[in-house]
Amino acid sequence: DGGITQSPKYLFRKEGQNVTLSCEQNLNHDAMYWYRQDPGQGLRLIYYSQIVNDFQKGDIAEGYSVSREKKESFPLTVTSAQKNPTAFYLCASSIPDDYNEQFFGPGTRLTVL
């Protein structure tokens, strides 16, 4: 089955540590996205990538970094510079020309202690 996988489902880290969230898709989509979700705030775009080896900052990129070395993978690193990293993180992918319909992974809940 084609889809998007995110791992792990739950992640705990100590304050000051960097942590990398995994996102893999086998849908052969060119574009991939990372969102942060906090209660009552909807989805906020962190980074997006429309093609391998290229990515753009979204609305809340500070304290995050990404890479796009392979079409199917778009890992997100939450750095120690992110002041409030505890949140639910969602990865998505799309075919840019297909009305930009986005397909979402199951999410990773990050808790920083």
Place this chain on the structure above:
Amino acid sequence: AQSVTQLGSHVSVSEGALVLLRCNYSSSVPPYLFWYVQYPNQGLQLLLKYTSAATLVKGINGFEAEFKKSETSFHLTKPSAHMSDAAEYFCAVDSGGYNKLIFGAGTRLAVHP
């Protein structure tokens, strides 16, 4: 710039009652519009999309939405609520060529017996 407003962060209905979730958009170009559903601790699932074909769009699980250009609205309805419809619902609009979706803040639907 594109934007989305969802009226009502929480909606509560009785089982069997009409579900109406409101979405208004702002777009400088003919929009593509989406409704997504999110169950607790899961990713988003597409309910339906408007891509400038029929103005009345039917989706999964008995939901439908009507695009009204004069009212800049794309409200989501379901004739008879089921307990399993309890979830959070997000309206989104395509960003108009930037390959991003702009999401509303979400509406949490509660269904009571």
